[in-house]
Amino acid sequence: xxxxxxxxxxxxxxxxxxxxxxxxxxxxxxxxxxxxxxxxxxxxxxxxxxxxxxxxxxxxxxxxxxxxxxxxxxxxxxxxxxxxxxxx
Numbered sequence: 001x002x003x004x005x006x007x008x009x010x011x012x013x014x015x016x017x018x019x020x021x022x023x024x025x026x027x028x029x030x031x032x033x034x035x036x037x038x039x040x041x042x043x044x045x046x047x048x049x050x051x052x053x054x055x056x057x058x059x060x061x062x063x064x065x066x067x068x069x070x071x072x073x074x075x076x077x078x079x080x081x082x083x084x085x086x087x088x
Contacts, residue, residue: 016059021067025053028071028086036079045078064088 017025029046036042052058052074061067068088075084 018062024086041079048078
């Protein structure tokens with residue numbers, strides 16, 4: 001499962017994310033797929049994150065704090081976890 005999550009992350013570089021943003025998405029995906037408190041929800045959320053990445057939905061800003069806020073909002077909606085945040 002973990003290797004699948006890592007393999008899905010690679011396409012982001014071709015989709016307009018900065019290297020720093022890609023590292024954030026990689027780290028969040030890895031955490032969700034391997035360490036989230038609810039393993040099934042974590043895996044499903046990691047898949048949604050990857051789908052959003054491939055669809056170009058994460059390429060909305062180059063501003064670090066805005067990117068982190070937008071990513072946090074998505075993750076909270078997908079998981080129902082208001083404590084799940086990405087900070088810049």
